[in-house]
Amino acid sequence: MNLFQWLKPPKRAKAPDLTPDQRLRLSELPRPAALNAKSLRQQRWVVLDLETSGLNMSRDEVLSIGAVVIEDGAIDLAQQFERTLLRPDHKLNPSVLIHGLGPSAIAAGSEPVDALLDFMAFVGDSPLLAFHAPFDQHMIGRALKESLGYRLQHPFLDVAELAPLLFPKACLRQAGLDDWTAFFGLHAEERHHASADAMVTAELALILFSHARRQEMDSPIQLEQGLAKWRRRQQSHSF
Template sequence: MKRSILFDTETTGLDPATGDRVIEIAALELVGDLPTGRTFHTLIDPERDVPEEASRVHGFTRADLEGKPKFAEVADDFLAFVGDDPLIAHNARFDFGFMNAELKRAGKKTLGLDRMVDTLDMARERFPGMPNSLDALCRRFGVDLSARTTHNALLDCKLLADVYVELMGGRQHGLGLMAEDGQLPSVMYEGPMNRKVVRVQPTPQELAAHAAFVAGLKEPIWEH
């Protein structure tokens, strides 16, 4: 089944070109668009101050980050975790911009933009003209926001995973019906709202078993 990585960052500010740095990375593995429980998470020493206005957003101060690894020390672990799979983020251009600035500074291969899946773009297409922040989407889909008092990257990943499932069609997306060879034993087509719809094809043995079951029923209504 398809593997993808949902990730989020927290930073010292809004623009890596002016010296802002990443202070937290969280990533969460999805298989078949559902979380597997595997995560990557680290705090990072940004090697600079953390402005007060940024601390008000994510709750981290410079003192919280002292002694944490520098980005170059965790870059290889992050790249190994994400592999070559699609990368999902909310307002992904922001996170890609910061991560690629850090990777370039560390002398590592940057993330290709062809891997980018932006849930903000997905939400704007589905809900044009409506608020599509992560908070707004959580409220729209009934995702519990009670723990989100600040912008914590790992918590935001977990919230976004629930939102992403809904944007992709809900918890029954794909139905998880897999044959022994790993393929869907069915016809798949695009239904309303671009959702994947699975039409299961019964095997001859299943059809025979069903016919035998129906034959034992008293006046089954679907035979009239």
């Protein structure tokens, strides 16, 4: 590389080609609310699960989105979201088959821009919960950036961290969703399916919220502060 090439500014990503209606919908999305001191019962939460084409956060893609809402201290079955983000011409691959997304699901898939706009309208200004949240946060954030030019700024809390924080005696420090659902006697109707995994994650979150209140962490901000202390303890124990 010569000096002039080195001095060249990096190429900007091409702005997504949105229709006027899509741009209007994008502009009307509410701004995310910061985590606050209201009670956990008063907070509306969106519980998210994604199915992806793999675990490479730079290369793999979101295949489907499943989400449910926790509101007034319960799962609101009237507020559920499910979309497959595959085009009809999307080639089948092993990961698609694992997630149960066969030809009929692909044929019914939503165009990514509209599906992601629908999802963010569903989320509104609410914080999100997910199991292994950093992965879901990165993947959905990347999809939103690439398809909409939208920067995801909603707070995420990780149920995989909340569980050992609130139940340290369970000795399931690096456990998966199956381990924690078995620990609490929960049952997922259909694993590796975004909507079913979002539902069982929401059930797990409600159990954790109940125990958080007993431990005087009865607000989103208190949960976040508790997680920050827990992470510092984990880091100190690893040295």
